[in-house]
Amino acid sequence: xxxxxxxxxxxxxxxxxxxxxxxxxxxxxxxxxxxxxxxxxxxxxxxxxxxxxxxxxxxxxxxxxxxxxxxxxxxxxxxxxxxxxxxxxxxxxxxxxxxxxxxxxxxxxxxxxxxxxxxxxxxxxxxxxxxxxxxxxxxxxxxxxxxxxxxxxxxxxxxxxxxxxxxxxxxxxxxxxxxxxxxxxxxxxxxxxxxxxxxxxxxxxxxxxxxxxxxxxxxxxxxxxxxxxxxxxxxxxxxxxxxxxxxxxxxxxxxxxxxxxxxxxxxxxxxxxxxxxxxxxxxxxxxxxxxxxxxxxxxxxxxxxxxxxxx
Amino acid sequence: xxxxxxxxxxxxxxxxxxxxxxxxxxxxxxxxxxxxxxxxxxxxxxxxxxxxxxxxxxxxxxxxxxxxxxxxxxxxxxxxxxxxxxxxxxxxxxxxxxxxxxxxxxxxxxxxxxxxxxxxxxxxxxxxxxxxxxxxxxxxxxxxxxxxxxxxxxxxxxxxxxxxxxxxxxxxxxxxxxxxxxxxxxxxxxxxxxxxxxxxxxxxxxxxxxxxxxxxxxxxxxxxxxxxxxxxxxxxxxxxxxxxxxxxxxxxxxxxxxxxxxxxxxxxxxxxxxxxx
Numbered sequence: 001x002x003x004x005x006x007x008x009x010x011x012x013x014x015x016x017x018x019x020x021x022x023x024x025x026x027x028x029x030x031x032x033x034x035x036x037x038x039x040x041x042x043x044x045x046x047x048x049x050x051x052x053x054x055x056x057x058x059x060x061x062x063x064x065x066x067x068x069x070x071x072x073x074x075x076x077x078x079x080x081x082x083x084x085x086x087x088x089x090x091x092x093x094x095x096x097x098x099x100x101x102x103x104x105x106x107x108x109x110x111x112x113x114x115x116x117x118x119x120x121x122x123x124x125x126x127x128x129x130x131x132x133x134x135x136x137x138x139x140x141x142x143x144x145x146x147x148x149x150x151x152x153x154x155x156x157x158x159x160x161x162x163x164x165x166x167x168x169x170x171x172x173x174x175x176x177x178x179x180x181x182x183x184x185x186x187x188x189x190x191x192x193x194x195x196x197x198x199x200x201x202x203x204x205x206x207x208x209x210x211x212x213x214x215x216x217x218x219x220x221x222x223x224x225x226x227x228x229x230x231x232x233x234x235x236x237x238x239x240x241x242x243x244x245x246x247x248x249x250x251x252x253x254x255x256x257x258x259x260x261x262x263x264x265x266x267x268x269x270x271x272x273x274x275x276x277x278x279x280x281x282x283x284x285x286x287x288x289x290x291x292x293x294x295x296x297x298x299x300x301x302x303x304x305x306x307x308x309x310x311x
Numbered sequence: 312x313x314x315x316x317x318x319x320x321x322x323x324x325x326x327x328x329x330x331x332x333x334x335x336x337x338x339x340x341x342x343x344x345x346x347x348x349x350x351x352x353x354x355x356x357x358x359x360x361x362x363x364x365x366x367x368x369x370x371x372x373x374x375x376x377x378x379x380x381x382x383x384x385x386x387x388x389x390x391x392x393x394x395x396x397x398x399x400x401x402x403x404x405x406x407x408x409x410x411x412x413x414x415x416x417x418x419x420x421x422x423x424x425x426x427x428x429x430x431x432x433x434x435x436x437x438x439x440x441x442x443x444x445x446x447x448x449x450x451x452x453x454x455x456x457x458x459x460x461x462x463x464x465x466x467x468x469x470x471x472x473x474x475x476x477x478x479x480x481x482x483x484x485x486x487x488x489x490x491x492x493x494x495x496x497x498x499x500x501x502x503x504x505x506x507x508x509x510x511x512x513x514x515x516x517x518x519x520x521x522x523x524x525x526x527x528x529x530x531x532x533x534x535x536x537x538x539x540x541x542x543x544x545x546x547x548x549x550x551x552x553x554x555x556x557x558x559x560x561x562x563x564x565x566x567x568x569x570x571x572x573x574x575x576x577x578x579x580x581x582x583x584x585x586x587x588x
Binding site for chain 1: 339340341342458461462464465466468469470471472473474475513516519520521522524525
C-alpha cells in the first residue's frame with residue numbers, strides 16, 4: 001500500500017497541549033496530536049471522554065482554554081457532526097443539503113451522492129430519511145466540497161454492519177483519491193479502520209496512542225472474516241499505566257494519585273509520546289479499574305465472530 | 312371605495328408583508344417565535360424612551376429591540392436560567408416598564424391602543440417610503456446573508472467548522488429583526504408583529520419544497536393576508552391590525568385542509584413515524 005504520510009509537509013492541524021474547560025471542569029486536557037495530508041487519525045474512548053470536544057477544538061468550533069491549535073491557513077474542512085437535528089418546518093432535500101455551506105457544481109453533488117450510495121434519494125426530504133441514510137447524506141455533503149481535512153464524528157452511527165464496512169471502504173477511497181487528512185471519531189471502542197495511521201485513546205486526556213494492531217493479517221482472522229472485511233476492520237488493543245478512579249482522580253502505576261492526568265505530571269513512563277507501539281502482550285503488569293473503559297483486551301476477545309462473520 | 316388612506320394602507324401593508332416573509336421563515340426554523348415576541352414587546356419601552364428624550368420613534372424602538380436581544384445573548388451565555396424563562400422575564404418586564412414610564416409622563420397623551428394594535432389606516436406617504444425603503448434594505452441583507460443564515464440554522468457548529476461565521480450571522484439576524492419590528496409597529500402593532508412573522512411562514516411550509524421557495528411563498532401569503540384583512544376591516548368596520556391577523560389565520564387553516572393531494576397523507580405518515588434525527 002502507498003504510504004500517504006508525508007512528514008516533510010506542515011500538518012493540516014496540530015493540537016499543542018490543548019485543554020477545554022466548561023463550568024470549572026476540564027473536558028479534555030493536555031491533548032497533543034497533528035493530522036497531515038493523507039493521514040487518518042482515529043479517536044476512541046468511552047462516552048464523555050472528550051472525543052467530540054477534541055475534534056471541535058481541532059477545527060476551531062471550540063476555543064481551547066489551555067494550549068493552542070495551529071491550522072494551516074485557508075484550511076478547507078468537511079465536518080459531519082455527531083448530532084444534527086433539522087427542524088421539520090425546514091423543507092430541505094438531500095440535494096439542497098449538499099450546498100448548505102458553499103456552492104457546488106451539479107456533477108459534484110451527483111458524484112458525492114453516488115459514492116455514498118444514495119443517488120436515488122437526491123429529491124427526498126432529509127427528515128424522511130432513516131438514520132443510516134441521513135448519515136450517508138451528511139457524509140456525502142462533507143466530501144462533496146472536497147475538503148483538505150475531513151472530520152467525521154461517529155460517521156457510521158445508525159448504519160448496519162455491512163453498511164459500516166461500505167462506509168469505511170468509502171472513507172479509505174476518499175483518502176486515497178483526494179489525499180485529504182481525516183479525523184475519525186469511532187463509536188466503537190475496539191474496532192477501527194485498518195487504514196488508520198494513528199489511533200488515539202482519550203479519557204479526558206490522551207491515554208495512549210499508536211498504530212492499529214494488524215490482527216486482520218493473521219490467517220485465523222482472514223479465515224473467519226474473509227479478505228474484504230480484513231481490509232476494513234482492525235482491532236486496536238493497548239495497555240495503560242494508570243487507573244481512572246470513580247471520583248475523577250487518577251491512580252498511576254507507581255501508586256500515586258493525582259487530580260488530573262497529563263503527560264508532564266511526572267507519573268508517566270514515556271509511552272505517551274509518539275512511539276508507535278503495538279502492545280498486546282503485557283496486560284498482566286498494569287492496573288485496570290472497572291471504570292477505565294479504554295478498550296480492554298477482554299472486550300476484544302468478546303468480539304462476536306458468528307454475528308459479524310458473514311459479510 | 313379606494314380612499315387615499317386605504318390605498319396607502321394597502322401599499323404599506325403589502326410592503327411589510329413581503330419584507331417579513333423570509334424573516335418569519337427563519338423565526339420558525341430556528342424556533343424563535345417567543346424571541347420575536349420579546350423583541351416586539353420591548354418596542355413599547357422604545358416608545359416611552361422616545362417620548363422622554365424626544366428621539367425619533369422608529370430609531371428608539373430599533374435601539375431598544377436590538378439592546379434587548381443583545382442582553383438575551385449575554386444572559387444565555389451565563390446559562391443560569393433557560394432561554395424560555397429569560398424570554399418571559401425580558402418580554403414582560405420591557406413591556407411593563409414601558410407602560411409604567413408612559414404613565415409617569417403625565418404631560419404626554421399617547422394613543423396606547425394604536426401602539427399595541429397598530430394603526431395602518433393612519434400611515435402617511437413618509438411611512439410608505441420608510442416601509443419600502445427599509446423593506447428593500449432588509450431583503451437585500453437577507454439575500455446576501457442567505458447561505459450563512461441557513462447553514463447556521465441547520466447547525467451552527469457545522470457552519471463554523473466550514474468557514475462561515477454563525478455568531479456574526481446571528482447578530483445581523485437580530486439587528487434585522489429589530490429593524491423590522493421598528494417598521495412594523497405602526498402597521499400591525501406591538502402585540503401582533505410576531506403573528507405576521509409566523510403565520511404566513513407556517514402556511515407556506517406545506518407548499519414549499521425548498522427553503523427559498525418557502526421564503527418567497529411566505530411573502531406572497533403575507534401580502535394576501537394584508538389585502539384580505541384590510542378589505543375585511545373596511546367592509547365589517549373592524550380594527551385593521553387584528554383583521555389582518557385573522558385573515559392570515561384563515562389562510563393557515565385553509566392550508567391545513569387536505570385538498571385531494573396524496574402527498575399530504577404521505578407527509579403526515581412520514582412525520583408521525585419519525586424521521587427526526
